[in-house]
Each structure stands twice: as C-alpha cells, then as structure tokens.
Amino acid sequence: GAVVSQHPSRVICKSGTSVKIECRSLDFQATTMFWYRQFPKQSLMLMATSNEGSKATYEQGVEKDKFLINHASLTLSTLTVTSAHPEDSSFYICSAAGTRVPTSSYNEQFFGPGTRLTVL
Amino acid sequence: KNEVEQSPQNLTAQEGEFITINCSYSVGISALHWLQQHPGGGIVSLFMLSSGKKKHGRLIATINIQEKHSSLHITASHPRDSAVYICAAPTGNQFYFGTGTSLTVIP
Numbered sequence A: 001g002a003v004v005s006q007h008p009s010r011v012i013c014k015s016g017t018s019v020k021i022e023c024r025s026l027d028f029q030a031t032t033m034f035w036y037r038q039f040p041k042q043s044l045m046l047m048a049t050s051n052e053g054s055k056a057t058y059e060q061g062v063e064k065d066k067f068l069i070n071h072a073s074l075t076l077s078t079l080t081v082t083s084a085h086p087e088d089s090s091f092y093i094c095s096a097a098g099t100r101v102p103t104s105s106y107n108e109q110f111f112g113p114g115t116r117l118t119v120l
Numbered sequence B: 001k002n003e004v005e006q007s008p009q010n011l012t013a014q015e016g017e018f019i020t021i022n023c024s025y026s027v028g029i030s031a032l033h034w035l036q037q038h039p040g041g042g043i044v045s046l047f048m049l050s051s052g053k054k055k056h057g058r059l060i061a062t063i064n065i066q067e068k069h070s071s072l073h074i075t076a077s078h079p080r081d082s083a084v085y086i087c088a089a090p091t092g093n094q095f096y097f098g099t100g101t102s103l104t105v106i107p
Helices: none
Strands: A004-007 A010-013 A019-025 A030-038 A045-051 A067-073 A076-081 A090-098 A109-111 A115-119 B004-007 B010-014 B019-025 B032-037 B043-049 B052-056 B059-064 B069-074 B083-091 B094-097 B101-106
Touching: A004 A090, A010 A019, A019 A030, A019 A090, A019 A115, A030 A067, A030 A076, A045 A067, A076 A090, A109 B043, B004 B083, B010 B019, B019 B032, B019 B083, B019 B101, B032 B069, B043 B052, B043 B059, B043 B069, B069 B083
Parallel strands: A010 A115, B010 B101
Antiparallel strands: A004 A019, A019 A076, A030 A045, A030 A090, A067 A076, A090 A109, A090 A115, B004 B019, B019 B069, B032 B043, B032 B083, B052 B059, B059 B069, B083 B094, B083 B101
C-alpha cells in the first residue's frame, strides 16, 4: 500500500523555538496533504489542508502564522510550529491523498506515523 | 452533537471474543474510513468503504449509507488487537472523526 513518512517521530524543544515537521509520500504523488493534531485522550482534529503549489486552507481557530504549512512538491509537505509554547505540545499527524491508482479519490487518505512534539 | 458518534467508548474483551464497534454519522459522505491507532500513536487505515461489506483477515467492516451507520467487527480477538479504533467520515476535503473506541483484549 501507499506509504507516508513523517520526520522527526519525536521532538523536544524549548519554548520560543520553531520546529519543522516533514511529511513525505514515498511511493505516490500526493496532490493533497492534511495536517492533524491530537491531544491526549482526544480525537484527531484537522488543522489544515494543503494542495501542492497552493496556500494551505486552515480550519477555524488554527493560527496560520503560527502553524506554517508548505506543500512545495507532490511528495513533501512541511508543518512549522513557530515560537512553540508548552500548549503546542501534541501529537501531529499528516495524511496524504493523491493519484496512486487511477480510481483513487480524495477519499483515500494514507496516514503518516505521527510526530510527538514536547515543548518545555 | 458530534457529526460522528462511536460506541462504545471503551471495550474490554477476553481473547477469542467477537467484537463489534459501531459508528453513526450525520454528514453526507460517499465513503467512510476505519482507522486503528496503537498506543505509540501511529495510525493505520484499516478500511475505506462506501457500501456493503469489506473483509481483511479477522476484520470485517460494514456500512449502510442510507442509515448512516457502519460497524467494525473483529473475530477471534487477540491481545495484539488492543488499540483505539476510529471511524472517520470525509466530506469534501474535511474529515470528521469519531472520538474513538479504546479496545483492550485480555489474554
């Protein structure tokens, strides 16, 4: 099946620093990538949707200047948490949708393994 | 009211038991996803289905689009099935997620 990787899998940083998380589709072209956040014991929350070459669409309540998303190629999207604070500590997950097979639609999403961010 | 409701929230079963997790949704969709999240956090997509039934190993997923209801069944459950199972309903480019069902299978 389609594989999506995330890097790093775990990161600890000091408050005020910026952290970049990469999401890569390894064996297919991801025309759309999604970024989610999950707090402990809660469900996934969609943060933003990005289409290759376009600006990301952010969900209500998500600060676009704090969570910078870049989807510069069909295999890579990055999420940068700028000036991270302890309340940004969370599990960040990306998923990718694309044209792996001719019949694939936006409905078929493949999830990355996630990145656990801890801000001290 | 959540767009996607799952039940039960928590489930403990003995190894070998037949398990059912239910998902009801209120949004209009053409397909529904079942996801599995292990304690480490990684998510695996189990099924994407738009009608009828799909089977993969000991896992079976069914969906009734008219009734907006889906079920995930696990036959002959095993401790390694212990995980959180999440149903997700996509509409347009947005996913609505259920709160998840935490399953623990005891040897």
